[in-house]
Amino acid sequence: MTDPTPLSTDTSAEEPLSPSAAYADFKARAEFARTPLGQFMERTEFALDDFQIEACSHLQDGEDVLVTAPTGAGKTLIAEFAVELARGEGKRVFYTTPIKALSxxxxxxLAEVHGSENVGLLTGDTSIRRDAPIIVMTTEVLRNMLYNDVSGLSDLGFVVLDEVHYLADRFRGPVWEEVIIHLPDRVQMVSLSATVSNVEEFGAWLREVRGPTTIVSTTHRPVPLVNHVLVGHRMYDLFTHSDSDRIDPALNHATRTHGGPRSKRARATRARFRRPSRTQVVASLAEAAMLPAIMFIFSRNGCDEAVEQYLSTGTDLNSREEKTIVNAALESLRDDLADEDLGILGYHTFREGLLLGVAAHHAGMIPQFKQLVEELFSQGIIKVVFATETLALGINMPARTVVLEKLVKFNGEAHVMITPGEYTQLTGRAGRRGIDRIGHSVVVWHPTIEVSELAALASNRSYALNSAFGPTYNMTANLLSRMSSDEAAKVLETSFAQFQADKAVVGLARKVRKNEATIEAYEKSMHCDRGDFSEYAGLRRAISDTQKQETRTKSRNRQRDIVESLTALKIGDVVTMPAKRVGGRAVIISPMSSKDGVSRLPTVLTEQGKVWHLRPHEVTEPVASQGRVRVPKKFNHRQAGDRRQLLSILEAAVADGRVDAEAHWESTREHQGESTTVAELQAQMRAHPCHDCPDRELHARWANRADKLIRENDSLIARIEGRTTSIALVFDRVQDVLRGLGFDPEHSTMLRRIYGERDLLVALTIRAGLWDRLNEPELAAFASIFVFQSRRDTLTAHRAPSADLKAVCDESETIWRRLFHLEEQHALTTTDEPDRGLIRPMYRWTEGKTLSESLRGSDIAAGDFVRWAKQSLDLxxxxxxxxxxETAVRVRRTIEAIRRGVVADS
Structure with missing residues (x-):
């Protein structure tokens, strides 16, 4: 390794050097100054920290490096040195990132430093100067090149894996491991990660698969972080200045006074406590000279509402000169936006906020808005950004202060406490290097927050990196195209997932032995003199499990039938509603519709002359049309005369038999009552000798406890048995599914080129010829069902804009059901069902409609639409x-039709 000793300049405490030693020192410094690292350091704006010097020295000596450091510590400078080394050696360098925004x-x-002609960009849907010596790309693009474009790697010298801790991400993580496993050994790899607690474990795996790798870690922040808690309108330090792990007594006293979680008077005091409003929080920060700030709000709507709330105060954080800069930037942005789209983009609120010095930042905004916020915030012109946690993912937006409005967020399934890793990632934005002496993190306190829990979050600066790796269909097809199944299994067993699995067996076995002892004690307690109580308990369990499953199936099918039946109703249809509020028949006067993602059920006029807006919880059964009557033109349900006229028409239709009172909804699904299985199990249970035991329920409680532990142990044992070959087992199951669908290695060329979470489903629809039957707007809409993921379950039926599109969507769902059942049979993670939530907006957009017209009637935010449109382009x-x-020609025309306006400009 290059000796960094010559870099030391602090000689104040040293003895004067002898002439010969001074000459040697001078010569060493001169030699170091001629090295790539010495020349690089001469050009850097800041003096390099020790960890940066160490990592760069190892890179200069030809080694791979793994660098873990806090956000804002300067990891990217090491990547910049790798770029310098590649340029000096005449080699190419790939700089990979996890997200397109970071790319x-x-x-x-890099274009600013090295010239735009020397830097390219590859992000799936974007390709700029792909032959440039420096290429920035998403990790997925590099993975694809490793499988399909090896010739493009011949002169590759360095690969930077920025934010490599992403390999723990459930959806994108496996891509990182594929890259690390398949990257040629001759390429130097620079892995940059947030601080992780198991860095030695990760480094040991890298050495195993890549060879010599040096770990360089630091927990030092260039700008120290001070943690605060805002209680009411007063700011307190979280820790004492003398002891960074001891909670400040003044904070403890303040939270007890306001009714902390363990206060005796908590209920009454908490009822009186009011969390300061967002505008009050900003005012407190401004008063304490803690702006600019990022306030993390775990809700898009919350971010937008915060801007609106601030605008209502009229408080201005910007000078006249700053407003001039904002107006100039807005004028440039305004030239790229269509007038008719300004409303749906929220442009006017966005503009007002920027002029006052505040803005939102979240995935629902179009990229152009987010980029302008990032630029103006970095210039210090925006003083407060209300952001979701996505801003913390690598984007360069340091602030003096970071505010956490809450410590609980929705993870897609439940509201949970943020993890220490998330806290570290979010607060890592606080403190601007070269500007701030310290950075500040502020948690807005509420009586539901336990100060000790907050202290634990703030003092835990790392988190474990756990692999999310598993063989995918695409990965399997690519591996089998290059090697035998046995050889591919050996490659997969070199993954970090397998490395961690092998190490975990000892701990799992210890837990199994402990559980077995407890189970034995439970079984003694549930002993019954009348018979085998474990057998009896098994019957009770089987009844309960079967009933729950049947109830879920019935509920799901009934819900779908209700939606389909309501969607089929048109103005003038006569129905009988299965609800207490309506007696007799009713006429549909407004059909089911969807606006801004909220489904509005039909409106009816009852026989009693009442207008009733149906609500979801009131419609408990499917509704069938019993006939149709003519609703007069210009019918206004608010006019009593119009209502009487329609009721007369209904009465006449009933009298002459045009309304069938016996009509009922015909479901396409099978509806079953309680199965014979349940009845048989119940009969066996009643006949069992333990059923009449007087201590039956006491025994049952012990049996339930034992059963819970037995199930846990079965799971642990299965994990132990599969640990040594866990990845290989999944690989075998994936191959079984592919073979079952006719995708052997000789016929998997198509699958090898399709990447994504629904890769096999897309390949099956291509093989079935579904894409060949569609025109351009239909192709765009069809592509969207394989990339789109609805943010929430809604009672919405998404009608296809054309018969051909509806037919291929229906057929794709049939194909998906077959695939789903195969995956369940082989105990694999199932492929998500195609999602039609974007088909109408994508169809309209590809037809040439404006953004406003395209999104009308949907709940899809403009930024989300752009993101899904770009993913559709990628697919x-x-x-x-x-x-x-022939179809490929239409597909390429579709791509050009989509790539316009806000989609192209992003």
Missing amino acids: NQKFND LGQVAEVIDA
Whole structure:
């Protein structure tokens, strides 16, 4: 390793050097100054920290490095040195990032330093100067190149894996491991990660699969962080200044006074306590000279509401000169936006906020808005950004202060406490290097927050990195195209997931032995003199499990039938509603509709002359049309005369037999009552000798406890048995599914080129010829069902804009059901069902409609639409490479039709 000793300049405490030693020191410094690292350090704006010097020295000596450091510590400087080394050696360098926004930022940064002609960008849907010596790309693109474009790697010298801790991400993590496993050994790898607690474990795996790798870790922040808690309108330090782990007594006293979780008077005091409003929080920060700030709000709507709330105060944080800069930036942005789209984009509120110095930042905003917020915030012109946690993912937006409005967020399934790793990631934005002496994190306190829990979050600066790796269909197809199944299994067993699995067996076995002892004690307690109580308990369990499953199935099918029946109703249909509020028949005067993502059920006029807006909880059964009557033109349900006229028409239709009172909804699904299985099990249970035991329920309680532990142990034992070959077992099951669907290695060319969470489903629809039957708008809409994920379950039926599109969507769902059942049979994670939530907006957009027209009637935010449109573009690009030549022409025309306006400009 290059000796960094010559870099030391602090000689104040040293004895004067002898002439010969001074000459040697001078010569060493001169030699170091001629090295790539010495020349690089001469050009850097800041003096390098020790960890940066160490990592760069190892890179200069030809080694791989793994660097873990807090957010804002300067990890990217090491990546910049790797770029310098590659340029000096005449080699190419790939700079990979986990998200497109970060790729765009790095592309601009590197182009500014090295010249735009030397920097390219590859992000799936974007390709700029792909032959440039420096390429910024998403990790997925590099993975695809490793499988399909090895020739493009011949002169590759360095790969930077920025934010490599992403390999723990459930959806994107496996891609990182694929890259690390398949990257040629001759390529130097620079892995940059947030601080993780198991860095030695991760480094040991890297050495195993990559060879010599040096770990360089630091927990030091260049700008120290001070943690605060805002209680009411007063700011307190979380820890004492003399002891960074001891909670400040003044804070403890303040929270007890306001009714903390363990206060005796908590209920009454908490009822009186009011969390300060967002505008009051900003005022407190401004008063304490703690702006600019990022306030994390775990809700998009919350971020937008915060801007609205601030605008209502009229408080202005910007000078006249700053407003001039904002107006100039807005004028440039305004040129790229269509007038008719300004409303749906929320442009006017966005503009007012920027002028006053505040803005929102979340995934629902179009990229152009977010980029402008990032630029103006970095310039110090925006003083407060209300953001969701996505801003913390690598985007360069340091602030003096970071505020956490709450410590609980929705993770997609439940509201949970943020983890220490998330707290570290979020607060890592606090403190601007070279500007702030210290950074500040502020938690807005509420009586539900236990100060000790907050202290634990703040003092725990790391989290464990756990692999999310598993063989996918695409990965399997690519591996089998290059090697035998046994060889591919050996490659997969080199994954970090397998490395961690093998180490975990000892701990799992210890837990099994402990559980077995407890189970034995429970079984003694549940002993019954009348018979085998474990057998009796098994019957009770089987009854309960079967009933729950049947109830879930019935509920799901009934819900779908209700939606379909309501969707089928048109104005003038006569129905009888299964609800107490309506007696007799009713006429549909407004059909089911969807606006802003909220489904509005039909409106009816009852026989009693009442207008009733149906609500979801009131419609408990499917509704069938019993006939139809003519609703007069210009019918206004608010006019009594119009209502009487329609009731007369209804009465006449009933009298002459045009309304069938016996009509009922015909479901396409099978509806079953309680199965014979349950009845048989119940008969066996009643006949069992333990059923009449007087201590039956006491025994049952012990049996339930034993059963819970037995199930846990069965799971642990299964994990132990599969640990040594866990990845290989999944690989075998994936192969079984592929073989069951006719995808052997010789026929998997198409699957090898399709990447995504529904990769096999897309390949099956291509093989079935579904894409060949569609025109351009239909192709765009069809592509969207394989990338779109609805943010919430809604009672909405998404009608296809054309018969052909509806037919292929229906057929794709049939194909998906077959795939789903196969995956369940082989105990694999199931593929998500195609999601039609974007088909109408994508169809309209590809037809040439404006953004406002495209999104009308949906709950899809403009930023989300752009993101899903770009993902649809990515998929269409993949499809164009593997589909029939004639269809490929239409697919490429579809791509051009989508890539316009806000989608192209992003």
